[in-house]
Amino acid sequence: MKVHFDKKSDALYFRLDDSVITESEEVKPGVILDYNKKNQVVGVEILNVKKRVSKASLNEMKFEIA
Secondary structure (H helix, E strand, O other): OEEEEEOOOOEEEEEOOOOOOOEEEEEEOOEEEEEOOOOOEEEEEEEOHHHHOOHHHHOOOOOOOO
16 A cells, blocks of 8 residues: 655545556545446545645654554
């Protein structure tokens, strides 16, 4: 899994695997899901991140495994 935050475009992207993206769908305003040919979600993009989280949260990312 890969996570990328682009400060310039203010977008956060989670890529779950490297399969080819065949379709994308905006499921809520500013939340886009990418699908592969098996109709599995392989990517999640969140736009306007600075409006959704505090500035302090943008400077730190935590990864938790339960």
